[in-house]
Each structure stands twice: as structure tokens, then as C-alpha cells.
Amino acid sequence: MAEPRPVLEMTGIVKEFPGVRALSGVDFRLFPGEIHALMGENGAGKSTLIKVLTGVYSLDGGTVTLDGKSVRIASPLQAQQAGISTVYQEVNLCPNLSVAENIFIGREPTRFGRIQWKQMRKEAAELVDRLGLDIDVTAPLSSYPLAVQQLVAIVRSVGTGDSDGAGAGTKVLVLDEPTSSLDRDEVLELFRLMRQLRDEGVAILFVSHFLDQIYEICDRMTVLRNGALVGEHMVSDLDQVGLIQLMIGKAMDQLEGLHEHQLHAEVGEPLVRADGLGRKGGIDPFDLEVNKGEVVGLAGLLGSGRTELARLLFGADQPDSGKVTIDGKQVSMSAPNDAIGAGVAFCSENRKTEGLVPDLTVRENIILALQAARGWTRPIPAAQRDELVAKYIKALDIRPANPEARVGQLSGGNQQKVLLARWLITQPKLLILDEPTRGIDVGAKAEIQKLVVSLSEEGMSVLYIAAELEEVLRLSHTIGVLRDRKLVARIANGPEITPTRILETIASGEHQ
Amino acid sequence: MSTATQTPTATDSGRTPSRATRLLGDRRLPVLVTATLFLVMYAAGLSRYANYGFGEPQVFLNLFIDNGYLLVAAVGATFVILSGGIDLSVGSVIGFTTMLTAWLVEKQGLPVLVVIPIALGVGAFGGFLMGYVIHNFEIQPFIVTLAGLFLFRGLCLVISKESISIGDSTVSSMAQAQASLGVGFLSVGAIVSLVVLAVAFYVLHYTRFGRRVYAIGGNEQSALLMGLPQGGTKIAVYTVSGFCSALAGLLFTLYIQSGDPLHATGMELDAIAAVVIGGTLLTGGSGYVLGTLFGVLVLGLIKSIIQFEGTLSSWWTKIATGVLLCAFILIQRAMTTRKKT
Numbered sequence A: 001m002a003e004p005r006p007v008l009e010m011t012g013i014v015k016e017f018p019g020v021r022a023l024s025g026v027d028f029r030l031f032p033g034e035i036h037a038l039m040g041e042n043g044a045g046k047s048t049l050i051k052v053l054t055g056v057y058s059l060d061g062g063t064v065t066l067d068g069k070s071v072r073i074a075s076p077l078q079a080q081q082a083g084i085s086t087v088y089q090e091v092n093l094c095p096n097l098s099v100a101e102n103i104f105i106g107r108e109p110t111r112f113g114r115i116q117w118k119q120m121r122k123e124a125a126e127l128v129d130r131l132g133l134d135i136d137v138t139a140p141l142s143s144y145p146l147a148v149q150q151l152v153a154i155v156r157s158v159g160t161g162d163s164d165g166a167g168a169g170t171k172v173l174v175l176d177e178p179t180s181s182l183d184r185d186e187v188l189e190l191f192r193l194m195r196q197l198r199d200e201g202v203a204i205l206f207v208s209h210f211l212d213q214i215y216e217i218c219d220r221m222t223v224l225r226n227g228a229l230v231g232e233h234m235v236s237d238l239d240q241v242g243l244i245q246l247m248i249g250k251a252m253d254q255l256e257g258l259h260e261h262q263l264h265a266e267v268g269e270p271l272v273r274a275d276g277l278g279r280k281g282g283i284d285p286f287d288l289e290v291n292k293g294e295v296v297g298l299a300g301l302l303g304s305g306r307t308e309l310a311r312l313l314f315g316a317d318q319p320d321s322g323k324v325t326i327d328g329k330q331v332s333m334s335a336p337n338d339a340i341g342a343g344v345a346f347c348s349e350n351r352k353t354e355g356l357v358p359d360l361t362v363r364e365n366i367i368l369a370l371q372a373a374r375g376w377t378r379p380i381p382a383a384q385r386d387e388l389v390a391k392y393i394k395a396l397d398i399r400p401a402n403p404e405a406r407v408g409q410l411s412g413g414n415q416q417k418v419l420l421a422r423w424l425i426t427q428p429k430l431l432i433l434d435e436p437t438r439g440i441d442v443g444a445k446a447e448i449q450k451l452v453v454s455l456s457e458e459g460m461s462v463l464y465i466a467a468e469l470e471e472v473l474r475l476s477h478t479i480g481v482l483r484d485r486k487l488v489a490r491i492a493n494g495p496e497i498t499p500t501r502i503l504e505t506i507a508s509g510e511h512q
Numbered sequence B: 001m002s003t004a005t006q007t008p009t010a011t012d013s014g015r016t017p018s019r020a021t022r023l024l025g026d027r028r029l030p031v032l033v034t035a036t037l038f039l040v041m042y043a044a045g046l047s048r049y050a051n052y053g054f055g056e057p058q059v060f061l062n063l064f065i066d067n068g069y070l071l072v073a074a075v076g077a078t079f080v081i082l083s084g085g086i087d088l089s090v091g092s093v094i095g096f097t098t099m100l101t102a103w104l105v106e107k108q109g110l111p112v113l114v115v116i117p118i119a120l121g122v123g124a125f126g127g128f129l130m131g132y133v134i135h136n137f138e139i140q141p142f143i144v145t146l147a148g149l150f151l152f153r154g155l156c157l158v159i160s161k162e163s164i165s166i167g168d169s170t171v172s173s174m175a176q177a178q179a180s181l182g183v184g185f186l187s188v189g190a191i192v193s194l195v196v197l198a199v200a201f202y203v204l205h206y207t208r209f210g211r212r213v214y215a216i217g218g219n220e221q222s223a224l225l226m227g228l229p230q231g232g233t234k235i236a237v238y239t240v241s242g243f244c245s246a247l248a249g250l251l252f253t254l255y256i257q258s259g260d261p262l263h264a265t266g267m268e269l270d271a272i273a274a275v276v277i278g279g280t281l282l283t284g285g286s287g288y289v290l291g292t293l294f295g296v297l298v299l300g301l302i303k304s305i306i307q308f309e310g311t312l313s314s315w316w317t318k319i320a321t322g323v324l325l326c327a328f329i330l331i332q333r334a335m336t337t338r339k340k341t
């Protein structure tokens, strides 16, 4: 199906940031009617290549040809006009506007310059329907969770070609980690749409750290490492092991041992008990017990109440009922500070809005929670602080390994690692990890899972929330299953527990 | 939905915000609060000063006559604040316009109909320059418009150090013109200000430009990545504010029939106060011009209540404004923190 001439060709692309060469002479081609994966570790330069292509960053060297003509794209607006629509890695929409406006802004239907609100809402609802989404397009974007916002961003980019607009319709669709916060059904809907667009001749550039998704949907891939091109391959010619080797430059450690290890590990005495803890509109009252050194995994679909449960345990939302005891003492949990004081740490799934301070350095971001726990009047001695920071930068392989780098300039996956480091450094008794591996590359994903196991070995309790069931099963001693904002089952992990069994429990609401 | 979704999906109630959160998160709520406040204050005035003629329709209409220029300036400030910026040059541009107009009409003998477009053009151009500097050199609007504040005030003195009173017959006939409404009348200034308000409402809600103003106020970086011409929008917003300030200056000239280098000193703060009391978030992206109208009316009503009271010094206006501002900023704060959870 691929035509001989690429619709987009980038040659010898160079991009430098102060102190970092993010791209050094990368070549990249994209054919009409193909789905092309851009692969590489965190910080390999994937997002940078996309931002150079779409005019967010200026080019420091190299050329870009679109449809055989050399082009110079200086702004996202020009990129759109040239037929390139993009969903960037971090959701970039306006939270204060309605969903419909976010989809249409810049190309609202008008008559004599007057915006046709009715028509716009109707068309937005249709587009949203096309992705199998059931949301109210007149509600402000900020009232929806991240996953929905992500879908809205996708709807926007797909819709760009549809209406009159200035562009000649979408020729190239760029999706930078669009699936990182979606659940399975939504991913399937997205893939259906991507296939449909591909068959219409659109060239799609797709980035994801889920290798299974790459093998499911992509035709061809380009691999980057450290800002340089490693190679371009047909997906069918390269297996996962080979791909990982290309990406990280060495073979990856196996994770199978972790599961075995966890199944045989002993857990200590009770640490945290929640009795009838609940919140209206958040999650129904539940009982949960976490022992010392135990990993409790939470499984459930998006919106099933996983995050809500975690937020209650951390005091981020106030419960309407129930109580929490930690180490035998009842804790009031009216604010996160109570929880932090009692030794609970919460690594939020929403790093952009609830976690990191982009303008502070890596060191300052890492030290933030520890400093807060000690109180602001007792600064941590500089030497001790630097040593701690260096230790966690190394443990999590944060790149660049420079404590003075501004967090906002790190790649998405590396930002996630900084957030993780912040909470690990406080040595909590209970560590709540909400989607800690989102947006993280295969190598680092494995590292984080190993870290969780070794932390639990040292006696730390962990509440682990992840969309990938395999991860939850691998690490947990106990699995809590959520459905429709209820904790429906608590299952002791064992060799007979498989992802399918958990899925059945989610579907039926009870454990056989 | 596909067959795969036969397995449980998140219930819709999980996805769609509850009614209570939507009401609290509703951006129209602050406007309603301000409108209610206005009605309550008006009712209180009625019961207290009923015997002094507070109930006369003309007392109500005078709110528009006496504050028309402020309304126009505040509408301009609404654009800027919605876009996430601030304009401190408003008062100076008004003062400068009064001087320029008086000087051109009285000293240069130009006909009023020629002077009006000149004054408007100068104001808009000043706003354009400030917007251009803010966008192209990426300087804080606070600093740039502060410079504008000094510049225009200084230019007043370049024209003349003394006040110039206007005796031109066209001006005085325009100043005295009244549109009868049966129960009372409105001045030219009041009518112009209401027209400006209506146009601003239309522009903000029914044109692409207006929606871009909200978008860059919501998140400028996102607006850029969404492919919106964010730079042009910003420059346009300051141009609109400059234009509105100049128009407010013309209305002020008409109202006071003189030019003075010290006219409208600090009026930018009144305009900003009216916008904030009207429920527009100082961080940008949320608010309505209709709220600004109520903000101006509330400020005007405070002034007239204090006049009716008779014994109170006019400084009480400032004190009341200050208290209201504090209260409204606290309300904004409560609303934005509520939205985050």
C-alpha cells in the first residue's frame, strides 16, 4: 500500500539545547498510508523530533521535505496549515474552555464571522461519538479526568482535517504517547480510528512505550538512541527482544524472577487498616488492610475508583465515613499533611498538575517532600542532601544525571522518575504509587518494578496502581479489584491467579 | 459501543461531573453573585433613602451617566485580564486623551469630528505598541504598561501644564444631549458605553478572536501548541484596551468638559477593581463583560449611596471598594481551589 514517495522526509536533523545535543543528524521518513512507530528510551529525542517537525522548536540543522517540496515550518500554526496535526505528549488544551471549543478552537464554524455554537456543539458531539466516547461536550475540559482530556486532544487532531479550515486536510497525524493514560477499550477505539485514517492514506507517526501496542498497530518503525538514528525497520522484521536491544543498546534483564520472589515472600504484621472508609461520588466504603512489607496491587478499569481510593488513604480527599489506623493509632486524615506525618507517601498519576514544579531543578524537586516532612525551619545539610539526590538519580537512572537541570526540560519519562524519587527519599512506611510506570521506557519500567520488590523486602508497604494487569500481578502479594467505585474483591496472589481471572472478577464483580 | 465494552466500563456518573460540582465550578456563578450584591445594595438604598428620592428612576440611570467612561475603560481592561495580562496605562491614556482633545479643539481649532478619530487612533496605537513590546520581547505586561502609564502622563505635561477648558459649541451640545426613556434620560456617554459593552460581548463570545482571548488566558503555551496565532491575539488585546481607554477619555472629556494633565489619575485601578468584582479571574481565562458591567454599577452605587448619606467623606468609597475587592478575591480563591479537586 505504501507509495514509493514519502509524504514527509527529514534529513540530518540537528537540535541543540544549552548543554544537551537532543538530536544529532537524525533521518526520518514517513509514507502515506502507514503507521510508523518512533521508538527510543526516555530522553532519546522522540518528542524533540516531533516538536522540531511541528515548529515548536527551531531547527539547528537539516532539512524537511513535505510532499517533495522543501519546507520550513516555524510555528504549530504553520504545521497545521501544511496538513500536520499533532497530539503532544503532555496534554495541551485549554482547561477553561468547553470540550467542544477545545476540539474546534481556531477553526470554529462561522457564518459572516459569527461563531455557530449550535453547529459546533453538534459536530463536536459527532466527532466524540466517532471515538466511542460518551461525554458532554459543553462541560469545561477541566471537569474531566486526564484520560478523557487525552482523548479530546486526539479528537481535536483527527478533526483538524475534517472541517473547512485553512489546511488541505490532514496528511500527517502525529501522536506522541497518546495511549499512556487510556485503558484497553479506549486504546482499541483509537486503533480502529487510526486504521481507518491509514486506509484513507494519512501517514501516522505513533509513539508509545507499550511494545505490544507497537506490534499490534504499526507497520514500520524508526529507533532512536541518545538523539541519534539507530535504524529503520519493518515491524514484521524485528521481534521485541531485538527491538529492546536496539533501543537500550544491550539485552534486557528478565522480570520473571520477581513474580516468583513475591509469591514466596513473607509479609509482616498489619500496618495500615481502613475500616469502612468511603466518600460519596468517590468510592463506596471499603475495608483494606496493608501489612508491613506487603505490596497491595489495585486492579480495575479507568474510573473504577483506584485513584479515589488512594486519595482517601492519603487525605487528599476527605472521607465521609470510616477511619484509618496506622501502626495501631487512629489517624485523622483530614489533609495530606496528616498522612505524610504518619508515614504515607503518594506519587500521583498526574505529574503535570499535581506533582512537579517545572521551573525548579531536579534536586529541588526531589528534595521537596523530604523538606516538607522535616519542616521548613530545619534545612537538610547540603552534603547529605546532595548525596541523597545523587543516590536516587542513579537508582532511577534519571537522565541527564544532572541535579541542576530544570525539571521542565526533562523528557516526559524522566520527569516521572523525578516524581518517584521525591517520594522514595522520604522513606515512607506506606508508599502509594499511582501509575508509576506511565510513559516510562521498557528498561526503566523494569528498574522501577525491581525497586518496588526490594523496597517491600526492606519492610516498606506499597499500594501499587497500574493499568497493566501483568505488572500488578507480578509485584503484588494481595490484589484488590475495583469495579464501579467499589472494592469488590481482595485476592491473595498465587500461581493460579492470571490476568484472565482478574478480568473475569472485574467483569462479574465477584471472585470465584 | 463495541462488544469489548460488554465488560464493565466506568459508569457515566464516574465520567460526568456531579451537579453540585458543576454548579460550584460554573463560571457564571461570580457574575450572579455580583448581580445579587448590586440588587441587595440597591434595595438597601431604597429602604434607607426612600424619602430622599433614591427611588427615582433617574437615580438609577445616573449610574450609567456618571460611570459611562469607567465602564468603557473596564471593558477594555476585561479583554486584557481575560487574556492573562494587565494594563496599568488606562488612567494615563484617559488623561492624555482629555488633554489632546482639549488642546486640538481649543488651541488648534480643529473640528470635533476630526479630533475624535485622531484621539481614538492615538490610544489604539499606544496599546498596539505596548502589546508589540510585550509579545516580541517577552516582557511582563506589568512592566511594559507601567512604562506606558508614565509615558502618557508625561505626554500630558508636554502638551500643557495647565488644564484647558473646552468652550466649543459642538462639545457642549453633545454633552447636554439627552435621550429620553420616558421615566428618565441617558446621556451620549451612557449610550456609547452600553453600545461598547454590547459589541464587546459579541466579540468575546461570537468571534474567533474573542475565543482566542479566553484560550490564551487559560493556557498560553497550549494555545500556541494548538496552532492559535497567540502573538497576534495578545497584541490585539492591548490595542483594544488602548482604544477603549481613548474612548473612555473622550467620554470623560465630554463629562467634565476640560482637559487636565491630572485627570483620571489612578483610574486603571478602578477599572481593574470593577473587572475583578465582576467575577473575572485575574489569572485570565474566566469571566464575562457582563460581570464587568455589574462591577462598575456596584462601584457607582457605593459612590451614590455615600452621596445620599451626606455626612460621610468620599474616602469611604475607597474603603468600601477595598473591602469588596478583598471579599471577591477570596471568593475567586475558593472557587479555583474547589475546581482542582
Ligand SMILES: Nc1ncnc2c1ncn2[C@@H]1O[C@H](COP(=O)(O)OP(=O)(O)OP(=O)(O)O)[C@@H](O)[C@H]1O
Binding pocket: A017, A018, A020, A021, A022, A040, A041, A042, A043, A044, A045, A046, A047, A048, A049, A089, A399, A400, A408, A409, A410, A411, A412, A413, A414, A439, A441
Ligand atoms: N526545552 C528543553 N530544554 C533543554 N533540554 C531539553 C528540552 N526539551 C528536551 N530536552 C532534552 O532533550 C532530550 C530529549 O528529550 P525528549 O523529550 O525528546 O525525549 P523523549 O524521547 O521524548 O523521551 P520520553 O520517552 O521520556 O518522552 C532530553 O535529554 C531532554 O532533557
Ligand SMILES: [Mg+2]
Binding pocket: A046, A047, A048, A089, A176, A411, A412, A413
Ligand atoms: Mg517524549
